Amino acid sequence: MTYPGGVGPNGSYGADCEDGACEAGCFGPCWGPGAYWGYPLFYGLFRDLSLFGGAHAFKGPVDGGENANFGLHEGLNYSGPLGDPWGGGFQIGFQAVHSNFRGYARRIYDGTVGGATVTEPALDVPSEGVLANNSFIVPNGDRDQLFFTAGLFRRAPMGGLQWGVVFDLMHDAYYYTADLKQIRAELSLVCPGWREIGFWGAFGVGNERVSEQFTYRRQDTQQDITYQLDYTLEPTDQFNFFYRQYFSNGGEGRLWVGFTSNSDFLFGGDLWIPLSDRFALENSFNILFPKETGETAQREQAWSVMIQLVWYPGRSAKASQCNIFRPLFGVADNTSFMLDRKAN
Numbered sequence: 001m002t003y004p005g006g007v008g009p010n011g012s013y014g015a016d017c018e019d020g021a022c023e024a025g026c027f028g029p030c031w032g033p034g035a036y037w038g039y040p041l042f043y044g045l046f047r048d049l050s051l052f053g054g055a056h057a058f059k060g061p062v063d064g065g066e067n068a069n070f071g072l073h074e075g076l077n078y079s080g081p082l083g084d085p086w087g088g089g090f091q092i093g094f095q096a097v098h099s100n101f102r103g104y105a106r107r108i109y110d111g112t113v114g115g116a117t118v119t120e121p122a123l124d125v126p127s128e129g130v131l132a133n134n135s136f137i138v139p140n141g142d143r144d145q146l147f148f149t150a151g152l153f154r155r156a157p158m159g160g161l162q163w164g165v166v167f168d169l170m171h172d173a174y175y176y177t178a179d180l181k182q183i184r185a186e187l188s189l190v191c192p193g194w195r196e197i198g199f200w201g202a203f204g205v206g207n208e209r210v211s212e213q214f215t216y217r218r219q220d221t222q223q224d225i226t227y228q229l230d231y232t233l234e235p236t237d238q239f240n241f242f243y244r245q246y247f248s249n250g251g252e253g254r255l256w257v258g259f260t261s262n263s264d265f266l267f268g269g270d271l272w273i274p275l276s277d278r279f280a281l282e283n284s285f286n287i288l289f290p291k292e293t294g295e296t297a298q299r300e301q302a303w304s305v306m307i308q309l310v311w312y313p314g315r316s317a318k319a320s321q322c323n324i325f326r327p328l329f330g331v332a333d334n335t336s337f338m339l340d341r342k343a344n
Contacts, residue, residue, distance in 0.1 A: 032242045046314035048079040050324055052282070054308025056097065060288075061341045062174065063104075065299035068073065069143055070335075071099035074309070077149075079327040087324050088154045091166070093331035097145040104141045104175075112258070125169060143326070146171040147337065149184075153328035156190045156274040161200070163187045168332035170235075181206030182235040182337060184329060194246035204235030209344065215241065236288070236302070236338035237261035240268070250274045264300075265289040277315040283307040286335040304334040307321070 053074040074244070075095030082088040151166025164184045172178050183205055188198020209232050240258030247253070251273040258266040268286030275281055283306060290300035310317070319328050330336070 058304035069099035073234040091327040155324040164328040178208040196244040207234040
C-alpha cells in the first residue's frame with residue numbers, strides 16, 4: 001500500500017518515491033478529495049516524530065544593549081493526520097533553551113558615565129553581582145527558556161493554498177521571570193516547480209508586567225539603593241512575506257522580509273537539509289532593524305541565529321517532501337518569538 005505522500009506507517013518510502021525524492025508519481029490519485037478518511041489520529045507513531053538539539057545565539061531589547069545570549073537547546077516536534085477528507089494535520093512540540101552558562105552583564109546608568117553624571121538608573125539592574133565599568137556582572141546569572149507550540153495545518157504539495165496556525169507559549173527565566181503567549185499563522189501559494197510564496201506572522205496575545213525590587217550599591221557614593229523595576233514585556237508582532245524553494249535532494253530553503261507593529265524592519269530565513277534517512281540539518285536566523293537611531297537603536301536591536309541536528313526515529317527524513325503530515329511550523333524559539341519591552 002502507498003500512503004499519502006509515499007510514506008509508510010513506519011516512515012519507509014512508498015512505491016512511487018525513490019530514495020526520498022518526490023517524483024510526479026508520488027502525487028497520484030492518493031491526493032484526491034476524500035483520500036484521507038479513516039486515517040487514525042496517531043497513525044504511525046514514529047513516522048512524524050522528530051527530536052532535535054543544537055546551538056543558538058540571540059539578543060533583544062530586554063538585554064539592555066549590553067548582553068548577548070549563547071547556549072544549547074533540545075526539544076521534539078510531533079505531527080499527524082486529523083483524519084478529515086482534506087488532509088489536515090495537527091502538530092505539537094516542546095523545546096528547552098539554556099543560555100549564559102558563565103553569567104551575563106547588565107548596564108547601569110547611575111553614577112558617572114564617561115565623565116558625565118547620570119541621575120536615573122536603568123530598568124534592568126540585576127539582583128546580584130559586581131559592578132565594573134558601569135555594568136553589573138552576574139557570574140551565576142544563567143538564562144533558561146521553555147517553549148511550547150501546538151496547532152493545525154494543511155499542506156498543498158500539488159499546488160494551491162497551504163495554511164496553518166499555532167499557539168506558542170514562552171517561559172523566560174532571566175533577571176526576571178515571565179510567561180508570554182503569541183499566535184503564529186502562515187498562508188502561502190504553492191506553485192508548480194517546487195516554489196512557494198506566502199506570508200507568516202506572529203501576533204502577541206499575552207503580555208506580562210515585570211515588577212521586582214533590586215538593591216545595589218552606587219559606585220560614586222557607595223550607598224545602597226533599592227530600586228523597583230516596573231515595565232511590561234510583550235511578544236513582538238511580526239508581518240513577514242517569504243519565498244520558499246524546494247530542492248531535488250529533499251531539502252528546502254526560505255527567505256523573508258517584513259516589518260513589526262513598531263515599524264521596525266525584519267529580514268530572516270531558514271534552511272532544512274536531509275543528511276540521511278534518519279538525520280537532517282536545520283538552521284534559521286532573523287534580524288530586527290529598529291527604526292530608532294543612535295544608542296537607542298543599539299538597545300532596541302534584536303537578532304537570533306540557530307543551528308541544530310534533527311533525528312527522525314521513523315526514518316522519514318528524506319521522504320519528508322512526500323509527506324503532507326509533517327509539521328508545517330518549527331517549535332517556537334527566539335527566531336520566531338521575539339520580545340519587546342515597554343515602560344509602564
